[in-house]
Amino acid sequence: MNTCPVFLHLLADRRGRPAALVLDARGALAADTLPPALAGLAARLPCLSRAEVPEETAAALVRAGWQRLTQADVARADAPFDGTLAPGVRYVEGDWAVAPAVRPPGQQAASRALALQLVELVNRDADTHEIEALLRRDPTLSYHLLRLVNSLGVSGGARKVSSFAQAILILGRQQLRRWLNLMLFAAREGDVRSAMLLARVSVRARLMELLARAAGLDRHHQEQAFMTGMFSLLGVLFGSPLRDVLAPLALGAAVQDALLDGAGELGTLLALVQAAERSDAAALGTALQALQLDVGDFNALAAEANLWMLGVIQQASLPMTGTDNA
Numbered sequence: 001m002n003t004c005p006v007f008l009h010l011l012a013d014r015r016g017r018p019a020a021l022v023l024d025a026r027g028a029l030a031a032d033t034l035p036p037a038l039a040g041l042a043a044r045l046p047c048l049s050r051a052e053v054p055e056e057t058a059a060a061l062v063r064a065g066w067q068r069l070t071q072a073d074v075a076r077a078d079a080p081f082d083g084t085l086a087p088g089v090r091y092v093e094g095d096w097a098v099a100p101a102v103r104p105p106g107q108q109a110a111s112r113a114l115a116l117q118l119v120e121l122v123n124r125d126a127d128t129h130e131i132e133a134l135l136r137r138d139p140t141l142s143y144h145l146l147r148l149v150n151s152l153g154v155s156g157g158a159r160k161v162s163s164f165a166q167a168i169l170i171l172g173r174q175q176l177r178r179w180l181n182l183m184l185f186a187a188r189e190g191d192v193r194s195a196m197l198l199a200r201v202s203v204r205a206r207l208m209e210l211l212a213r214a215a216g217l218d219r220h221h222q223e224q225a226f227m228t229g230m231f232s233l234l235g236v237l238f239g240s241p242l243r244d245v246l247a248p249l250a251l252g253a254a255v256q257d258a259l260l261d262g263a264g265e266l267g268t269l270l271a272l273v274q275a276a277e278r279s280d281a282a283a284l285g286t287a288l289q290a291l292q293l294d295v296g297d298f299n300a301l302a303a304e305a306n307l308w309m310l311g312v313i314q315q316a317s318l319p320m321t322g323t324d325n326a
Helices: 039-040 055-063 107-123 128-135 138-148 165-169 173-183 194-214 217-231 234-238 241-250 253-261 264-277 281-291 295-315
Strands: 006-012 017-027 048-049 074-077 092-094
Touching: 006 107, 006 128, 006 194, 006 295, 017 092, 017 194, 039 048, 039 295, 048 055, 092 165, 107 128, 107 138, 107 173, 128 165, 138 165, 138 173, 138 264, 173 194, 173 217, 194 217, 194 264, 194 295, 217 253, 234 241, 234 264, 253 264, 264 295, 281 295
Parallel strands: 017 048, 074 092
Antiparallel strands: 006 017, 006 092
16 A cells, blocks of 8 residues: 555644644555554644544554544634634634734734844854843743753753853753744743744754755754744744844855745755645655655654654643643
């Protein structure tokens, strides 16, 4: 049996928080072609398959801990919504989280602008004292940085970190850059899109990085792939043209060309993940062929990227709703 693409989409609850994953498959999948990580996903949050998924595939998914999605449980929203849904609807799908939103409140906009300034400083390898001075101006970012570095496995558990300079030194510039990119999308009061935006951009970035590795690109290009995925939704986040948001960041030509023109290998990777978000099997196949990857590779890496996303959400203190979908 030929392997067909598996498309994984995150569903929100009535409050706009990540709540479940739904799987679309455009053909039958034998049990031995399902990515093993699907069982790991089902252990972390509700995982559902649509009624259109072939019976053989659905049966294999049930054995991996997945359930069938009842159509009455889900509503689609492609424009910003306020939580007003028909009674009985548990989940929200669609592109509402990436739709143009009302400009955020002043405090929220200022906090994200400050995070963007921090990204700019790290990108140009600014002095640690400059970065530290800016961090002191945002208690939310400061708290999350120290929380991350004090967590088990980052500082080695030997001692607790007590200063920003020490935290930056322990984390390292590359990981600091990655963390700041993620924190741009972390929850801000008054923006219902935050949790879902963080989830979507996390999957984009991680999947692009994994695909770059699978395609044989070196570590530098893998990091560029991650950055391209992460920055691809900055225009949505800030409610401004992407070109304008990217202007102060001093990005390399390959990343900028991919983001603004869809050019190069990074542009192909970005087109691939965007095709997956649309469940566009034809466009996905074209992009995979260009990278000399097969559908089985994509399915396994997509599942792994979603597992990574769940860890990011947990680290950012954004609740996963699980069975609490009220």
